[in-house]
Amino acid sequence: MGQIFPRNANLLMRLSIFAGLLLAVELTLILGVYFRSNYFRQINVAIEQPVPYSHQLHAGVLGIDCRYCHISVDKSSFANLPATEVCMTCHSQIKSNSPKLAVVRESYATGKPVEWLRVHRVPDFVYFNHSIHINKGIGCSNCHGQINTMAVVWQTQPLYMGWCLNCHRNPEKYIRPRDQVFNMDYVQPANQLQVGADLVKQYGVNKAQLTNCSICHR
Numbered sequence: 001m002g003q004i005f006p007r008n009a010n011l012l013m014r015l016s017i018f019a020g021l022l023l024a025v026e027l028t029l030i031l032g033v034y035f036r037s038n039y040f041r042q043i044n045v046a047i048e049q050p051v052p053y054s055h056q057l058h059a060g061v062l063g064i065d066c067r068y069c070h071i072s073v074d075k076s077s078f079a080n081l082p083a084t085e086v087c088m089t090c091h092s093q094i095k096s097n098s099p100k101l102a103v104v105r106e107s108y109a110t111g112k113p114v115e116w117l118r119v120h121r122v123p124d125f126v127y128f129n130h131s132i133h134i135n136k137g138i139g140c141s142n143c144h145g146q147i148n149t150m151a152v153v154w155q156t157q158p159l160y161m162g163w164c165l166n167c168h169r170n171p172e173k174y175i176r177p178r179d180q181v182f183n184m185d186y187v188q189p190a191n192q193l194q195v196g197a198d199l200v201k202q203y204g205v206n207k208a209q210l211t212n213c214s215i216c217h218r
């Protein structure tokens, strides 16, 4: 049998396989960057809600405590969103005819909850718990940023596994006195590592188990 392909076909073949592989690697990298990007994660992207409710006004200017609305945040794994009745304790009198509150009044009249859009979400295979963090001196602002300055809430942290672990490996870098958990303007002291190490001991934070896969993947 004579040669069907010219001699250098072999080389061409190899080159094209190589190019194909390169392309695959590049595509993976590009997709990887995309899925890890702030754009895909919606970090720093304000989510428009069905009611123009503002934390900057209510939690900031008016100074209403987070727990007035997020009642279960220090008692359970879940930080609830407020029922319409909570808004109506004030808004049956204040701005009771405002068009900006029409959706709230309708919800109150029909009993159908306002459909707030989720901003933060970890995948279903991850277990998260608010109360344990709150009770061990991790502030809302460590994970949500300065909510009291936001007219519309956005996600300020990536919520990757690596982000959780960064704190779970060294909680002394972030932990604060319990009475500062709800202080959105809290600034760490210059000697945070020393204060932090003391608080880790005082609050009985069990550092050794904090990186076990099974605490977050149960």
Ligand code: HEC
Pocket: 049, 053, 055, 058, 059, 064, 065, 066, 067, 068, 069, 070, 081, 082, 116, 117, 118, 119, 120, 121, 140, 144, 147, 148, 152, 153, 184
């Ligand atoms: C008067 C009621 C009220 C108060 C007080 C309040 N919130 Fe909210 N919060 C809401 C409502 C309503 C939503 C849903 C709409 C939105 O995201 O803006 C919400 C949403 C949030 C979200 C986003 C939830 C998600 O979907 O991921 C965070 C985080 C949050 N609040 C934190 C706080 C913190 C921290 C404080 C205290 C500084 C606070 N809130 C005080 C009513 C309140």
Ligand code: HEC
Pocket: 051, 052, 053, 054, 057, 058, 062, 064, 069, 082, 086, 087, 088, 089, 090, 091, 094, 095, 098, 099, 100, 101, 104
């Ligand atoms: C403790 C009282 C209080 C509670 C509870 C409260 N608000 Fe308000 N809200 C106010 C005050 C005070 C204003 C500012 C009124 C003004 O500008 O004179 C306001 C203003 C607003 C406005 C702007 C209205 C306008 O026409 O400018 C919206 C929208 C609003 N609130 C939504 C909500 C929602 C939604 C909830 C429940 C999650 C809620 N509020 C709970 C006191 C409250």
Ligand code: HEC
Pocket: 066, 070, 073, 074, 077, 078, 079, 080, 081, 120, 121, 122, 123, 128, 130, 133, 134, 138, 139, 140, 141, 142, 143, 144, 159, 181, 182
């Ligand atoms: C250690 C980080 C961390 C701290 C501290 C923290 N949160 Fe969250 N928060 C999260 C994560 C992660 C989610 C998404 C949870 C999910 O998808 O199940 C979330 C979700 C929420 C939600 C939406 C409802 C829910 O439970 O999923 C609200 C409201 C909220 N947080 C309010 C608060 C308030 C108020 C504080 C302070 C008292 C606070 N958070 C402290 C990480 C934190």
Ligand code: HEC
Pocket: 122, 126, 127, 128, 129, 132, 133, 136, 138, 142, 143, 159, 160, 163, 164, 165, 167, 168, 171, 174, 175, 204, 205, 206, 207, 210, 215, 216
């Ligand atoms: C800024 C610091 C910080 C961040 C960020 C953080 N954690 Fe934690 N986490 C802690 C501390 C402190 C404790 C308390 C540990 C203890 O009491 O031994 C804790 C406890 C927990 C526990 C309970 C462990 C138990 O004993 O049952 C779970 C589950 C958990 N974290 C999940 C997460 C997840 C998931 C994330 C990311 C979405 C996260 N955490 C982000 C500091 C943090």
Ligand code: HEC
Pocket: 122, 123, 126, 159, 160, 161, 164, 165, 168, 210, 211, 212, 213, 214, 215, 216, 217
């Ligand atoms: C402090 C909490 C925490 C601990 C401890 C933890 N994970 Fe995760 N893990 C997460 C979170 C949060 C995500 C979701 C990340 C995301 O949304 O990208 C995740 C995602 C994953 C994924 C999906 C792929 C990915 O990267 O998104 C795998 C696989 C995984 N974890 C394995 C492990 C293993 C194995 C361990 C133990 C060595 C471990 N995890 C320990 C919080 C944790």
